């Protein structure tokens with residue numbers, strides 16, 4: 345069995361290189377996986393633009409229209425914190441579709457990895473923290489409406505709270521939001537997830553891994569999900585400028601391995617998204633984001649890979 349990887353070449357597009365958001369990381373990640381022989385025509389799936397019927401249960405149609413037509417107010421532009429361009433519009437309407445596709449592939453194959461996604465700060469009618477549309481909430485709402493209503497667990501390990509996801513899915517009984525994040529970090533006004541696990545700034549590897557493991561086991565037991573959407577954010581990394589935790593790259597790898605192994609052993613399909621990660625060394629960042637796909641391939645295909 346080969347792990348399906350979901351990617352679109354328009355995820356990265358010409359973008360100011362000095363901007364805090366590393367827009368080129370998606371192409372770098374795909375390039376890195378390709379260079380390792382892990383991404384090829386055989387295992388790549390390319391999403392189409394997101395269907396309107398997938399977007400509107402989650403987002404305000406007037407907000408979508410304002411973003412699409414570049415008529416966001418000055419305040420909305422500041423909240424978005426990304427310069428508007430046609431390239432941005434294109435990638436914004438592709439990426440949530442990629443997460444939906446990843447979830448559908450996970451249901452079929454047991455696992456699939458999106459080489460993007462995890463824009464968990466986006467709210468119903470406004471952008472926040474570099475997130476315009478909330479792919480996790482969009483996918484959860486799609487899944488909740490199919491096959492008699494699937495039960496979804498969103499297991500969000502990005503260092504920042506999945507505040508948009510929590511707010512958007514508050515009244516969705518088929519989605520359970522679980523966020524493990526740094527208490528002192530953005531967003532400074534937290535929303536109420538179904539389960540929030542707050543880590544103190546400076547949390548180290550051992551405490552982190554123990555927390556992730558215990559939380560995942562308890563969440564599975566409580567929710568009995570038909571599918572897990574796993575946000576494997578790497579901004580927990582000790583060197584991440586927006587992180588505040590003290591997590592090594594080895595521990596990120598161990599985290600991803602333990603999450604994917606646990607779900608495999610429990611027979612629960614998992615769709616992964618890459619989530620947040622910031623680093624001026626964009627190649628190092630791409631390698632860090634590749635960890636979750638590498639571990640998926642290790643766990644599922646039992647392939648021997650050097651790190």
Ligand SMILES: [Zn+2]
Pocket residue numbers: 502503504577579619620621
């Ligand atoms: Zn983050």
